[in-house]
Amino acid sequence: MIAAATARWATLADNDFGVTSGEWVRGTKSVLDPAGPQSGRIHQLFLDYFWLSVVVYVLVVLFVIFAVILRRRRARWTGPILAEPAPSREKLRGWLVGLATLATTIALFFLLAGDHAAGRAIRSLSTDNALKIRVTGHQWWWEFRFEDEAPSKIFTTANEIHIPVGRTIEVELHSPDVIHSFWVPNLHGKRDMIPGHPTRIAFRADKASEYWGQCAEFCGYEHAKMRFRVVAEPEEKFNAWKAAQLQSSVQPATDSQKKGQYVFLHTTCVMCHTIQGTTAGAMMGPDLTHLASRKTIAAGSLPNKRGHLAGWISNPQTIKPGVRMPANSLPPDQLQALLDYLEILK
Amino acid sequence: MAIKQRKLELGVLVASLALVTSCKREDRPFQTSAPSAEAIQFTRMTDFRAGGPSISGNQPSPAMSADETPEEKEFEENAYMVGEGKRLFSAFNCVGCHAHGGGGMGPALIDDQWIYGHEPAQIFCTIIEGRPNGMPSFGGKIPSFQVWQLASYVRSLGGLVPGDAAPGRDDDMHGGPPENSAPNQKPNDSSLPKSAEMPK
Known part of the structure; x- marks a missing residue:
């Protein structure tokens, strides 16, 4: 039974990160499972600290036990210990204390040097031929703009990105509101996103897998539900994804989908969201051009399913209290038509 | 001594009461209940409306003094609501025509001229219905609580x-x-520019 529980825990920890009770969306989120050179280096530093601390802790505990036993034995043999020890013993004790101080200093300097070396190493990643992504942290979602020298190849998406394995990714971090922090534990350490002061980091994924990212600086009510997914995949799969993202949105075919598009363009949705290929071009909320290609909605709060989407549109405040999106009390037929339309936005 | 202490206690009580009342200044309700959007039915200036007659029927309506919707005060006395209005003022591109209050293509908002009225309900209607010479109608596009935030x-x-x-x-x-x-x-509340007014 314990084995089964451990196995289950291991599967959850390794492969999935829960978005809501009972439902799981693939992706790892662990600093102990590095998937890139920088996170590997950070993990190595963690292990250095960890094992050195273990050695020091064990030694200290052993010395304490030794001292207690020794003192009790001596008390049994010679009666109460004298207040003033013999000068020879005093000298030996002085040497021991000096030696321990020296060992502690060396250990601390060893850690300092390791810290410094790791800091240099994670910054030394070459950004030649890097894929540039401009990331904007909003309260409480992520905007990703994939930069390109050709303006026609620039595209924007939200809360889920795909990246090619083995290629350096250079992200430029922005914030229009408060301080956020960009963190994909499996790929790199944290980096703050400061309003009016763009910051940069570069990282690389060496393992094709799906990772979770998370805002790591408290940024308001829904800080905890400000997540994103990073899908690292081989170059050709990434190129296919990029080509699909560059496409304009799918146009509605059935009557219901057409009605849904009309609802989108003539109610509150259009004030904040963009759908490429329609007249919707606002940038206050996530770009929905390829909404159906994403696995989650509401910045990783819920799996992208019709029911969740309906609940989210009708009353987002029950799912993410305080979120910027207002409740939209659409009549049922309009809501169903809108869902029909949103589901085709692959 | 006892009287002195009682005075002190009273002072502390009054001070803490003052603190408690100022807390409401930043009240942030998640589910905003807006003053009735029906206010629009009463403060309309004409029976014409942008986008044709409403689905519920185009009811003729008498003019109404705006103080019949007292809830709007809750928006004006709450710093969060006014602040949200400020955020939306840029988000919905009011700044595109009115600039940050100074005006441009649209009239200035920092002066004392209120062409279509200065009461919250009148501003609400101006946003919802649109006005001649360029102010678009945002009816159905902005939830009413956000329109009240903008009005405040x-x-x-x-x-x-x-x-x-x-x-x-x-x-x-x-x-x-x-x-x-x-x-x-x-x-x-006048549509006349200052320069066209009768000299006093």
């Missing part, structure tokens, strides 16, 4: 909102004083 912010630009609730800082370039220091001007 627009009033703060003209100094009509209590100073402790109006925003005090700006993230953009802004020529004038912040909204909470806007001069308290007597609103002039």
